Amino acid sequence: MIPTFAVVGHPNKGKSSIVATLAQDDSVRISAVPGTTVACREFPMRVDGEVLYKLIDTPGFQRARSVLAWMRERESTAAERPQIVREFVDAHRNGDQYADECELLSPLLDGAGILYVIDGSRPFGSEYQAEMEILRWTGQPSMALINMIGAADYTEQWSRALGQYFRIVRRFNAFTARFEKQLELLRAFGELNEDWREALLRAIASLERERHHRRQLSAREITDMIIDVLTSSITKKIAVDTAPEDHRSRIEARYRDSLQKRERRCRDVVERCYDYHGLVRQEAELDVMGGGLFSQQTWLMFGLSKTQLLVTGAAGGGAIGSGLDMALGGASLMLGAGIGALVGGAAAWYSQQHLSDARILGLPLGGTELRVGPMSNRNFPYVLLGRALFHHRVVAARTHAHREQLDVSDAAVASAAGALPAPMRKQFEQRFAALRRGGQDIAGRRWRSEFATLVEAAIVHSSAQTSLADASAS
Numbered sequence: 248m249i250p251t252f253a254v255v256g257h258p259n260k261g262k263s264s265i266v267a268t269l270a271q272d273d274s275v276r277i278s279a280v281p282g283t284t285v286a287c288r289e290f291p292m293r294v295d296g297e298v299l300y301k302l303i304d305t306p307g308f309q310r311a312r313s314v315l316a317w318m319r320e321r322e323s324t325a326a327e328r329p330q331i332v333r334e335f336v337d338a339h340r341n342g343d344q345y346a347d348e349c350e351l352l353s354p355l356l357d358g359a360g361i362l363y364v365i366d367g368s369r370p371f372g373s374e375y376q377a378e379m380e381i382l383r384w385t386g387q388p389s390m391a392l393i394n395m396i397g398a399a400d401y402t403e404q405w406s407r408a409l410g411q412y413f414r415i416v417r418r419f420n421a422f423t424a425r426f427e428k429q430l431e432l433l434r435a436f437g438e439l440n441e442d443w444r445e446a447l448l449r450a451i452a453s454l455e456r457e458r459h460h461r462r463q464l465s466a467r468e469i470t471d472m473i474i475d476v477l478t479s480s481i482t483k484k485i486a487v488d489t490a491p492e493d494h495r496s497r498i499e500a501r502y503r504d505s506l507q508k509r510e511r512r513c514r515d516v517v518e519r520c521y522d523y524h525g526l527v528r529q530e531a532e533l534d535v536m537g538g539g540l541f542s543q544q545t546w547l548m549f550g551l552s553k554t555q556l557l558v559t560g561a562a563g564g565g566a567i568g569s570g571l572d573m574a575l576g577g578a579s580l581m582l583g584a585g586i587g588a589l590v591g592g593a594a595a596w597y598s599q600q601h602l603s604d605a606r607i608l609g610l611p612l613g614g615t616e617l618r619v620g621p622m623s624n625r626n627f628p629y630v631l632l633g634r635a636l637f638h639h640r641v642v643a644a645r646t647h648a649h650r651e652q653l654d655v656s657d658a659a660v661a662s663a664a665g666a667l668p669a670p671m672r673k674q675f676e677q678r679f680a681a682l683r684r685g686g687q688d689i690a691g692r693r694w695r696s697e698f699a700t701l702v703e704a705a706i707v708h709s710s711a712q713t714s715l716a717d718a719s720a721s
Contacts, residue, residue, distance in 0.1 A: 250436065250443040250450075251301040253287075253354040255382065256364040257375065258307030261394040264421035264648035265364055266290055266304045269429060271522055273647045275304060287350055292450070294457045299450035300433075303359060305351035311377035314348050318384060328384040332356065352385070360439055361389035363413065368397030371408050379412040388439035390415040414439065421648040426458060461520045462643075466703035468520075469635045470695060472513035473702075476506050477628055477679065478686040480620035491617055502619040503535040510631070514638055518653075521642050527652040533634070535622070621686065628679040632702075636709045643710060666712060667705055674701055 254262045267275035270290035287305050291298040308314075318331050336352050339345040355361060361382050365375065382389060391413040393405055402418060409416045415435050419428070430451050437444040481502045485494055510533050518526050638655045645653070667675070678698050681689050690698075 248442055248446060249298055249301060250440070250446050251303065251354070251359040252362050252436065253303040253305055253351065253359040254362045254364060255305050255351050255355075255378075256307060257366075257378065258309070260307070260364050260366045261396055261421055262307070262364045263304050265362070265392060265394065265419065266302045267648045268421040268424060268646040269432070270302045271647050273523060275647070277648065277650055285347070285350075287354055294453045297453070299453055300436075300447065302362075303354045305354070306347040308351070308378045308381075309347045310345060311348070311374065311381060314345060315377045315381055318381070329356075329386040332381070332384050348381075352381075355382075355385045355387050359387065360436070360443070361385070361387050363389060363391045363409075364394050365391065365405060365409070366396045367393040367402045367405050367418065368395050368399045370401045371404050376408070379409070383412050389413050390417065390435065390439060392416075393418045395420050422646055424646060425644060426454075430454065462703060462706055463699075464520045465517045465639050466706055467695075467699045468513050468516040469632075469639070469706075470699040470702050472509055472635065473628065473631055474682065474687065474690050474695065474698070475509050476622075476631060477682045478621050478690070479506060479509070480618055481505065482616055482618045484616045486615075489615070491615055494617055495619075498617055498619050506535050507533050510634070513635065517635075517639055518642055521645075522647070523642065523645070523653075528655065529652050530634075530638075530655045534630070621683070623683070625679075628675070628682075632675065632705070636705055639706055640709050667708060671701070671705060671708070675705075 254266050256262055263275050263277045267273065267277060267290075270292050272290050272292075275290060285306055287303050289301055289303050291301045293299065314335065318328070318335055321331050321334070322328065332352060333356055335345075336349045336356060340349050363379065363382060389412070391409040393402055393409070393416065395402075395418070406416055415438060417432060417435060419432060424432075433447050433451050433454075437447040479502070481498055483494055483498050485491065514528060514530070518524075518528075634655075637657065641653065641655055678701065681694075
């Protein structure tokens, strides 16, 4: 039996927001305009294809007092009340007068539990009493959720009223409820119906495993991004008679763009890990050019540096010549051997400038290779890590009720790495130093896995510090 809950209440009290949060579904339509939900819509909570529970978004009550009056006219005993509710729906299902009431009551008649949502920032009124009485007549297990939309607080007043109609009353903000708070609510659901308890305990265990899996996937992606960015470089070969300065600004721009794109791709992957799709993100650009970026120039001939070429000398002339013949597919008319001899001999009697100016078949033998990156600034990896930890922390704490843009533009995000314990920072420094020395060559599967485990530990520590700060603030 899959536990199913209909989220009901007055219009514009946050019902759809609660559905979005508990179903972890950002496709739930949320609007400040009353009456946005006009028909019931089911949102299953799935993990690995298995439906753990279902939430039903419903329209709001419109004529509760009139509906209750109709029912009371037909009441004889309390035992008949659920049947009278059914008769009301059957009698008015195809009419317009009570369309919203019939729509929201239908899933309750089919066995759904009740999550009655009120706005605790507004005072209690008699119009709500009629709604609660109708829900009680259905005979379905029920819970009341006090959702705080505004700044005022009438929680105590509401608690006294709700306690007379509902077995369980909880304060729950769909926009700020962290994952642990959502699990607490599921445990409370299990107290409403004995048949749901085991299914909801399994659901909680599945959600906790899924949360851990999402954190692992995020850690792996952050690890891959850090390795890619810290070992990234861009090279460009230019002719010997071209000034390097004419190309340097363009290659630096390409380098900067490539690192920023890689970081943005990491952000997208982490957001998808937590089932967010199409988030609009506000984030300060990664400062790639701020010190530590450097350009290298290397004199090249056929892909060899000058030192390599001179060491190779005449003995390598034949090999170079043969390679050229093969590269030209015979079009060189077997001049490769001659070219090779020329190259080999040049090492003995050509000066560096002469060799740079040498041409064969009208093409220059030498040239310059410009290289930008990898970043050598020792603080840069911590900025990169800090930004990634901060982004993950904001995404993991966000609920699916939010519709505004994701703001990770905090100028102090780099402190997320600085706040890590000293032993953990030391381990990160060892990883960063290894990347500076060996680049991608040292980043084998096991090395990456161990690095990802370290990143995951940093994620856990960062999230725990945030939870402690939130607890202190409350």
